[in-house]
Amino acid sequence: MKHKKIIYGIVIALIFFSSLILIFRYHSINKNKNNLYGVRQEIFIQKNQLIHASNIDFKVNNYKIIKKTDQTTFLVNIELQKTGITNFGFHKNNSNFFENMAVSTTDYSFSMIPNLGSLSNNISKKALEDFTQGRATELQLTFDFPKKLLKTQNNKFKFKFLVPRGKTNSYIKYSLLLE
Structure with missing residues (x-):
């Protein structure tokens, strides 16, 4: 009987100390909320609206939807x-x-991410090189949605661009509704 009380006491003490360690670890990981990974904010934009984001300026000039x-x-088309x-x-x-x-x-x-065929052409490589060097870049991205993957025929779509937020590990999502 005495051994069972000692064993139960040890088990309860281990659970208690393990819980304390987990609580302190949880708080140390989550204390800097600005450095969390993932999307921290979503901003809806309009066509031809110039956006001054962190280390990048961009504008969606036009878009076209082709239903087949x-x-x-x-x-x-993005600049x-x-x-x-x-x-x-x-x-x-x-x-x-x-x-x-x-x-x-x-x-x-x-x-869907951009069509790889449209990214592998020379125009896209030149656009990426111009962008890397800080020059204004205009390019056309192609996104293909197979009909069998869509739930209904009346789906609404949006273009998303995740822009890193300064020196943090988070993003701001810029969204444009495509209608």
Whole structure:
């Protein structure tokens, strides 16, 4: 009987001290809320609105929606200019903004990144080189949505651009409704 009380006491003490360690660890990890990963804010923008974001200026000049029998294609014309060191993908001085752009349904059921065929041409390579050097860059991105992946025929779409927020590990999501 005495051994059971000692064992129960040890188990309760271990649980208590483990809980204290976990609580202190939780607070130390989450004390700097500005440095958390992920999207911290979503800002809805308009067509032809010039956005001065952290180390990048951009504007969606135009977009076009082409509905076909098997897919819906979105052509988005965007103008970009690098104004400082960019850290896309949380990599220091990474200027590859393509990976931070997507078109998604407004209910977030599905999202598409730019078509790789449209990114591999020489125009896109030149655009990325111009952007890296801080020159104003205009390019057209193509997004293809297969019809079978969409839940309904009346889906609403939006163009998203995740821009790193200064020196933190978070993003600001700039969204443009495509209608």
